[in-house]
Amino acid sequence: MANSPTIHSTLSVVSGQLCFGSLHNIWFGSSAITQGLPVAPPHPSGTVQAHSINYNIAAQNGIWNVYKLVISETSDAVAWFVTHADIDPRQEVDQILRISGSPYEPDHGSTMNSDITSQAGVFVVNRYDWGYYDERCLDEIGEGQEEGDDDALANSNSLGLVDRSVAQEMVQQWQGQRPSKRDSTEHGVWLYIPYGEYMFGRFGFNDTHTAARSFLFFSGGTEFTRTSFLGILGTLREYMTPKERFGRQLLEGVDFSGMGMVRDMISCREVSPPPPPELLGPYDPSDYILREQDIEALRSYSEEQASQPDAEPTIHGFIDPWKQPLFDLVNEGRD
Known part of the structure; x- marks a missing residue:
């Protein structure tokens, strides 16, 4: 058919479940509980946020088509898209990217699993969610053969998608092959x-959100404004200058107040109080460290005033009726 994406290969799903990820991820997923929507939000740990992934997802049975996504100027693979044969691949990938695209591109939507992604039927997998970042079964299975000096990161920029019924069999077969030479079969690709560097995945679910029907795999270097399906013209996302994007956002009524960012930051923090045995205070006023005059002295001090004696205070005074409660708060928060 003219102007249709070129099908690279096919995948047959017969168990209603797909295992995915690096070799040891797939091995773990082969005996893990199947996941679906809604997906639990990420667990913050320092600067890293990671989801709890079982590498086993409910999936629609039937034939899935595998599409190679290429940079528009060449035929080099920069991403892959796998979708059930009954689904229009162009509409499906467009819907996924609108909800959750690459975190390195503007207008990328939600880059973590949330109520928004679950309601839209998208399951998000990020760089810290799989590969060697998750060590379950890594010692047992390993990463498999290395690609060599030509692509030292090959085991970190490639992954398998395989029907659960043959997951362990496929892992054992792939262990003896380099990433670029790992053969696809009827039930595994x-x-x-x-x-590539860093792996990202996005599963698209069916209308009832009971099973996945598509999977988008890309790297941190994938630019969707330069990426196309092999066999058709046109990139997956339209390139826009910053000025064009800002104008479009204004017309769409995008909120630039920053409150959305504040809410995201709050949602990632633990806000529940510690258990009672770990609580400190309240303190008796006789135990307060800072007196009222100490707080006033600290309030009015600044480095600018140290070098410019005539400078005006940059912090206004505390006013009644909040003056004493604020002094108490400063002392109670000393720990």
């Missing part, structure tokens, strides 16, 4: 992005 290996997706390789040469010279």
Whole structure:
């Protein structure tokens, strides 16, 4: 058919479940509980946020088509898209990218699993959610053969998508092959992005949100404004200058107040109080460290005033009726 994406290969799903990820992820997923929507939000740990992933997802049975996504100027694979044969691949990938695209591109939507992604039927997998970042079964299975000096990161920029019924069999077969040479079979495909860095995945679910029907795999270097389906013209996302994007956002009524960012930051923090045995205070006023005059002295001090004696105070005074409660708060928060 003219102007249709070129089908690279096919995948047959018969168990209603797909295992995915690096070799040891797939091995773990082969005996893990199947996941679906809604997906639990990420667990913050320092600067890293990671989801709890079982590498086993409910999936629609039937034939899935595998599409190679290429940079528009060449035929080099920069991403892969796998979708059930009954689904229009262009509409499906467009819907996924509108909800959750690459975190390195503007207008990327939600890059973590949330109520928004679950309601839209998208399951998000990020760089810290799989590969060697998750060590379950890593010692037992390993990463498999290395690609060599040509692509030292090959085991970190490629992954498998395989029917659960043959997951362990496929892992054992792939262990003896380099990432670029791992053979696809009727029930399993290996997706390789040469010279990619960081793995990202997005599963699209059916209308009832009971099973996945598509999977988008890309790397941190994938630019969707330069990426196309092999066999058709047109990139997956339209390139816009910053000025064009800002104008469009104004017309769409995008909120630039920053409150959305504040809410996201609050949602990622633990706000519940510690258990009673760990609580400190309240303190008796006789135990307060700072007196009223101490707080006033600290309030009015600044480095600018130290070098410019005539400078005006940059912090206004505390006013009644909040003056004493604020002094108490400063002392109670000393720990």
